[in-house]
Amino acid sequence: MSDTGFISATSIVMSSHGEPSEVLRGHELVFESVPEDCVLVEMILASVNPSDKSRIRGVYPTSIPDRDFKLASDPSQDVTGTLAGNEGVGKVTKLGSAQVTDINNVQISEGDWVIPFDFGSLGAWSSKLVIKAKSVVVIKNTEGLTADDCCSIKVNAATSYRMLLDIVTLNKGDYVIQNGANSGAGQYLIQLAHLWGFKTINVIRDRANYQETVDYLTSLGADIVVKDSELGTPEVDEQLKNLDGPIRLAINCIGGENAQKMARYLEANGTFSTYGAMTLDPIVVSAPSFIFKNLTYKGYWLGLFYKNNPVSVWIKTWYDILELMRQGKLVAQKSRHLDVSANLNAELLQDTVFNALNSSEKVAIQF
Numbered sequence: 001m002s003d004t005g006f007i008s009a010t011s012i013v014m015s016s017h018g019e020p021s022e023v024l025r026g027h028e029l030v031f032e033s034v035p036e037d038c039v040l041v042e043m044i045l046a047s048v049n050p051s052d053k054s055r056i057r058g059v060y061p062t063s064i065p066d067r068d069f070k071l072a073s074d075p076s077q078d079v080t081g082t083l084a085g086n087e088g089v090g091k092v093t094k095l096g097s098a099q100v101t102d103i104n105n106v107q108i109s110e111g112d113w114v115i116p117f118d119f120g121s122l123g124a125w126s127s128k129l130v131i132k133a134k135s136v137v138v139i140k141n142t143e144g145l146t147a148d149d150c151c152s153i154k155v156n157a158a159t160s161y162r163m164l165l166d167i168v169t170l171n172k173g174d175y176v177i178q179n180g181a182n183s184g185a186g187q188y189l190i191q192l193a194h195l196w197g198f199k200t201i202n203v204i205r206d207r208a209n210y211q212e213t214v215d216y217l218t219s220l221g222a223d224i225v226v227k228d229s230e231l232g233t234p235e236v237d238e239q240l241k242n243l244d245g246p247i248r249l250a251i252n253c254i255g256g257e258n259a260q261k262m263a264r265y266l267e268a269n270g271t272f273s274t275y276g277a278m279t280l281d282p283i284v285v286s287a288p289s290f291i292f293k294n295l296t297y298k299g300y301w302l303g304l305f306y307k308n309n310p311v312s313v314w315i316k317t318w319y320d321i322l323e324l325m326r327q328g329k330l331v332a333q334k335s336r337h338l339d340v341s342a343n344l345n346a347e348l349l350q351d352t353v354f355n356a357l358n359s360s361e362k363v364a365i366q367f
Contacts, residue, residue: 007031007040008072010344011126012353014084017058020357024056026350027079028072031130036097039108039133041116043367045147046088046124047335048356049155049184050253050278055086059277060303084353088124089115089139089150100133104315106140113139113147115318117154117306125353127344127367137318141326148332149325151364152184156333157321158314159275159302160188164196167300168249168271172197175243177265178251179203179228179258180278182213184333184362187220189251191330194221199245203228203262216334228254231261240265249273256281268293275300335362 009029016023034040054060068078092112100108108114116124118135139150164170176193180186181202193200202217204210206227214225230236240247246267252259253276260283263272272295274283289295306314324330336359338352344367356363 026346040094041090083123085123085125156184
């Protein structure tokens with residue numbers, strides 16, 4: 001059942017770590033066949049996250065495995081690198097053999113939606129992927145699900161899910177304070193905390209659409225929303241001093257002064273966890289915070305969750321999230337689609353990715 005025909009794909013190839021404008025290029029590629037242990041996936045939607053930019057720049061301790069991809073213009077010529085993009089959902093359009101199963105040993109059929117998870121050399125910013133069947137997770141039951149739901153499972157939704165469960169043991173009524181609350185992970189954290197009986201204090205920037213953002217986060221279940229510029233003011237100090245529960249966990253993805261001010265509101269013996277660094281500014285910690293409040297500072301990287309746990313554990317996380325979405329209890333992160341399907345070519349995809357990486361909005365590429 002193996003296919004020997006050429007398969008064309010429009011893809012973003014990353015040649016090395018560095019600035020995206022220097023190391024990312026759009027190419028028209030060809031895959032020669034679908035090997036028996038692989039499937040052909042046509043991507044539907046691919047997220048563009050701040051973590052993508054960090055990975056491209058080499059902030060994450062992950063290597064870039066070089067792979068030779070054949071150019072459509074001349075299949076005897078190769079371009080070396082990895083396909084970029086860390087999160088997305090696609091549809092299986094061809095099987096390498098009649099009996100292929102995903103990493104969870106679920107049989108794959110043509111037409112199934114799948115979430116590729118092994119983006120070591122095959123990333124989401126490609127119209128098509130020929131990928132090992134054991135490197136995808138099949139979503140057999142798509143009833144009640146959208147591509148947006150599935151597109152953000154691997155990184156943003158799973159990050160928020162695991163942070164609320166793994167960093168400290170929270171009790172119902174405990175408060176979590178987070179910055180970057182309108183980010184994709186922030187939106188999921190608000191909803192999951194609300195579902196599990198935790199309360200959230202959400203720090204966002206003071207932008208022109210501030211009130212619109214407040215209203216949206218409140219609709220997701222946010223208990224309190226404050227401007228980052230108001231951290232440390234008497235009004236916010238008084239508000240957060242008189243809560244009906246302790247602030248036991250701070251979640252940081254910004255860094256710098258923003259994070260430092262947020263940490264001041266933690267209860268004694270509280271925990272401050274960093275999972276991102278949008279500003280790359282250092283976090284300054286005062287000695288009294290350690291001595292008199294006994295605060296704990298630690299990092300969180302979802303990559304270690306995937307590395308240190310068996311497949312069954314993280315598959316359960318994905319399935320739990322998907323079921324909450326089917327039930328309408330969890331909604332996908334709000335993102336704007338950049339549709340490249342009409343006139344897809346290498347230059348268009350490259351320009352779209354660059355625009356997405358520099359956008360202040362949450363965006364996803366629609367193939």
